[in-house]
Amino acid sequence: MPFHGRRLSALSVVALSTLALGISTVAGSSATAARPSGPDAKSVYTHLQKSNTKDFVKLDLLALNDFHGNLETVPSTSSSGRINNTPAGGAAYLARKIRDERKTSRANGAVPITVAAGDLIGASPLLSAAFHDEPTIKAMNRIGLQVTSVGNHEFDEGYRELKRMQHGGCLDDGDGANGQDSCPAGQDFEGAKFQYLSANAKFDDPAAHGGHETVFPGTKIFKVKGQKVAFIGMTLEGTASIVSQAGIQGVTFTDEVETANALVPKLRAKGVKSIVVLLHEGVAPADPTAYNDCTASSGPALDIAQNLDPAIDAVVSGHTHQAYNCVVDDPAGNPRLLTSASSFGRMVSKLHLLIDPRTHDIVRPAEYARNMIVRNDSTVTPAGDLLSLIDTYKTLVAPIENEVIGHIEPGSQITRTADADGGDSPLGNLIADAQKADSSVVTGSGQKPVIALMNPGGIRADLVENEQGEVTYGKAFSVQPFNNFVVSMDLTGAQIKALLNEQWNGGNEGSKKILQVSGLTYTWDTSDAALADTDALVPGSVMVDADGDPATPMVALEDGTTYRVVANNFLSDGGDGFATFKEGTAKLIGGLDIDSLRSYLLAHDPVSPTPTDRITQQP
Structure with missing residues (x-):
C-alpha cells in the first residue's frame, strides 16, 4: 500500500499492517472512483493515536462553505432551513456547534482550526446585504473563522469591495436611501479577522497593485504544535463567467490544479509538508440526502481533487451547496479527503488529521471526516453574542425592509x-x-x-x-x-x-x-x-x-x-x-x-x- 514515501515509526507500521484489510476500502485500487470517508480510516486514526499518542500531532479542521449571509434561522418548512428533515442553520447555532466541537477537539488532544471554502457573502438575505455583508463578516469574526478561500460571490461587488471586507472601513452609500447602508447608526467595520486566500485570482498588471500578483495571498501557514500546516485557497476558474465583469477588470482566474501544484514546491521550500486546499468548486452527489456518503458523485471538484499534486493532503470544497464526504485517489494512488458542508451554515465538516512529527506530513491513510448537522431546535442553546449581533442589525434594517x-x-x-x-x-x-x-x-x-x-x-x-x-x-x-x-x-x-x-x-x-x-x-x-x-x-x-x-x-x-x-x-x-x-x-x-x-x-x-x-x- 503506498504511503507517498512517508516514513512512519516502527510502531506505526505495525499498526497499519494489522489494519491492512480495513483500510483497503479507503485507499482503494481505482484512480477514478470516489468513495465515502468511512470507519476504516477512523480505525487507522484511532489505532495510531492511541498506540503512539506522544508522537502524532492531532489536527481537527472545522469547515463550512456557502454561508451566503444567512445569519437568521430559516423555517424548517423551507429546504434552506433543514438538512433532510432536521431543522438546521442560523449563525447563532453555527457558532454554538463550532465552539462545542472545538472544546471536544481540545479535550481529545487535537488542535482545531476553523476554515471555509468561499461564498460566505454575496447573494445574501437583506439582513446582511443591506449593509454590504458587514454583519456576516462580524459574525464570522465572532465564530472564530481563521482562513477561507474566496468564492465567486465574494466578487459580486468587485475585488475592491472584497478588499474592504478584509481590511475594514465604511462606504458613503446614502445612509439607506438606496436600500444599502454601510456602517449604519455609528456602527464601525474593522474588517475580517480571518484571512481571505485567492491563489488563482491574479492581477494582469501586478505592478499596478504594489507588486502583488494575487488579489489576496495564495497561502497561509499555521504552526500546529511545532508542525507547519499550509492552506491554499482558490475559487473556480470559471468565476469570470458568473460574476459582473466591471468588478474584476484586470483580474484573471487561473486553472485550479496548475495553480495549486505550482505552489507546492514553494511551500516545501518553507519546510511545509502538510497541505490542505480550500477550493470553491464542487461535486454533485447522486444522493444529496446522504451527507456522509459519496456514491456515484461527479463534478469539477472531483477531477481537481484527483489531479492535485500528491503532496496535497485534503480538499475542503463548496460551490454546489451539496454535502458530501469523499475519498479520492491522488495521482500517486494515495487516498485524499474531499469534503463539503452543504450551505447556509446548516452543516460543519470535521476533518480529523494526524501529523507525523518525523516527516512533518499528514498520515493520509488515517485521515477521515464527518459532516455534522447544525441543529437549531429546542435541544440546542444558541450563542448569545451572535443573537445580540443579529438583533442589532434586525433593528437597523427594519426601515429599509418594511418599506x-x-x-x-x-x-x-x-x-x-x-x-x-x-x-x-x-x-x-x-x-x-x-x-x-x-x-x-x-x-x-x-x-x-x-x-x-x-x-x-x-x-x-x-x-x-x-x-x-x-x-x-x-x-x-x-x-x-x-x-x-x-x-x-x-x-x-x-x-x-x-x-x-x-x-x-x-x-x-x-x-x-x-x-x-x-x-x-x-x-x-x-x-x-x-x-x-x-x-x-x-x-x-x-x-x-x-x-x-x-x-x-x-x-x-x-x-x-x-x-x-x-x-x-x-x-x-x-x-x-x-x-x-x-x-x-x-x-x-x-x-x-x-x-x-x-x-x-x-x-x-x-x-x-x-x-x-x-x-x-x-x-
Missing part, C-alpha cells in the same frame, strides 16, 4: 415556477417587464429597450406579500439579492436568435437555462434532433414588439435589424454561458435591478401575474 412598494392582485400568485410548455414564469415575466420599463436605461436620444432578457438563476424566491397583504422592499429583495445593474444595448435580430439558442447549446447543453423575456415571443423545438442542431428555434416563430408599444401587433424578428435590449450586467458580460451578450454595442449602464422591480411595483399597484405564453415549445 411598502406594492400589492399583489387578491387571489393571485406570482411565482418563479416555470411553465411546463415553454419555460417562462409569472415572476420571470414581471422582472423582464420591469427592466424593459426602467427609465434609467433609456438613451440620451430617448431610445427605450423593446426587449428584456432575464436569467432564471437570478430569481431567488417567489414574490410574496407580508401578513398585512403588502409587498415590502424586503420581500422584493429576496427575489433579486445580487445588486446587479441593468444595462441596455444594441443587438441584431441574428444575435438575439444566437442568444436564445445558447439556452440549450454550449455550456448550457447539459442544463438548459431558459431566459425570461419581455417584448419577445417564440417557439422552440425540444426534440433531440432539433437540440442536436445549433438552432432549435421554430422558423418564423420569433416575434418582437418592435416599437415597444404593447398595444401594437408584434412582428417577425429580422436578422439584420438592430433592436434595443436590456438585461442585467451579469448577462451583459456574458454570464451563464450567454457569450453573445458581449457583442452588444452602445451599452448604457442604468440603475440596480432591484430598483427596476421596486419602481414597476409602485407603478402597477396591485400587480397581476401575466399569462405564461411568451415561450412555447414543440413537439
Whole structure:
C-alpha cells in the first residue's frame, strides 16, 4: 500500500499492517472512483493515536462553505432551513456547534482550526446585504473563522469591495436611501479577522497593485504544535463567467490544479509538508440526502481533487451547496479527503488529521471526516453574542425592509415556477417587464429597450406579500439579492436568435437555462434532433414588439435589424454561458435591478401575474 514515501515509526507500521484489510476500502485500487470517508480510516486514526499518542500531532479542521449571509434561522418548512428533515442553520447555532466541537477537539488532544471554502457573502438575505455583508463578516469574526478561500460571490461587488471586507472601513452609500447602508447608526467595520486566500485570482498588471500578483495571498501557514500546516485557497476558474465583469477588470482566474501544484514546491521550500486546499468548486452527489456518503458523485471538484499534486493532503470544497464526504485517489494512488458542508451554515465538516512529527506530513491513510448537522431546535442553546449581533442589525434594517412598494392582485400568485410548455414564469415575466420599463436605461436620444432578457438563476424566491397583504422592499429583495445593474444595448435580430439558442447549446447543453423575456415571443423545438442542431428555434416563430408599444401587433424578428435590449450586467458580460451578450454595442449602464422591480411595483399597484405564453415549445 503506498504511503507517498512517508516514513512512519516502527510502531506505526505495525499498526497499519494489522489494519491492512480495513483500510483497503479507503485507499482503494481505482484512480477514478470516489468513495465515502468511512470507519476504516477512523480505525487507522484511532489505532495510531492511541498506540503512539506522544508522537502524532492531532489536527481537527472545522469547515463550512456557502454561508451566503444567512445569519437568521430559516423555517424548517423551507429546504434552506433543514438538512433532510432536521431543522438546521442560523449563525447563532453555527457558532454554538463550532465552539462545542472545538472544546471536544481540545479535550481529545487535537488542535482545531476553523476554515471555509468561499461564498460566505454575496447573494445574501437583506439582513446582511443591506449593509454590504458587514454583519456576516462580524459574525464570522465572532465564530472564530481563521482562513477561507474566496468564492465567486465574494466578487459580486468587485475585488475592491472584497478588499474592504478584509481590511475594514465604511462606504458613503446614502445612509439607506438606496436600500444599502454601510456602517449604519455609528456602527464601525474593522474588517475580517480571518484571512481571505485567492491563489488563482491574479492581477494582469501586478505592478499596478504594489507588486502583488494575487488579489489576496495564495497561502497561509499555521504552526500546529511545532508542525507547519499550509492552506491554499482558490475559487473556480470559471468565476469570470458568473460574476459582473466591471468588478474584476484586470483580474484573471487561473486553472485550479496548475495553480495549486505550482505552489507546492514553494511551500516545501518553507519546510511545509502538510497541505490542505480550500477550493470553491464542487461535486454533485447522486444522493444529496446522504451527507456522509459519496456514491456515484461527479463534478469539477472531483477531477481537481484527483489531479492535485500528491503532496496535497485534503480538499475542503463548496460551490454546489451539496454535502458530501469523499475519498479520492491522488495521482500517486494515495487516498485524499474531499469534503463539503452543504450551505447556509446548516452543516460543519470535521476533518480529523494526524501529523507525523518525523516527516512533518499528514498520515493520509488515517485521515477521515464527518459532516455534522447544525441543529437549531429546542435541544440546542444558541450563542448569545451572535443573537445580540443579529438583533442589532434586525433593528437597523427594519426601515429599509418594511418599506411598502406594492400589492399583489387578491387571489393571485406570482411565482418563479416555470411553465411546463415553454419555460417562462409569472415572476420571470414581471422582472423582464420591469427592466424593459426602467427609465434609467433609456438613451440620451430617448431610445427605450423593446426587449428584456432575464436569467432564471437570478430569481431567488417567489414574490410574496407580508401578513398585512403588502409587498415590502424586503420581500422584493429576496427575489433579486445580487445588486446587479441593468444595462441596455444594441443587438441584431441574428444575435438575439444566437442568444436564445445558447439556452440549450454550449455550456448550457447539459442544463438548459431558459431566459425570461419581455417584448419577445417564440417557439422552440425540444426534440433531440432539433437540440442536436445549433438552432432549435421554430422558423418564423420569433416575434418582437418592435416599437415597444404593447398595444401594437408584434412582428417577425429580422436578422439584420438592430433592436434595443436590456438585461442585467451579469448577462451583459456574458454570464451563464450567454457569450453573445458581449457583442452588444452602445451599452448604457442604468440603475440596480432591484430598483427596476421596486419602481414597476409602485407603478402597477396591485400587480397581476401575466399569462405564461411568451415561450412555447414543440413537439
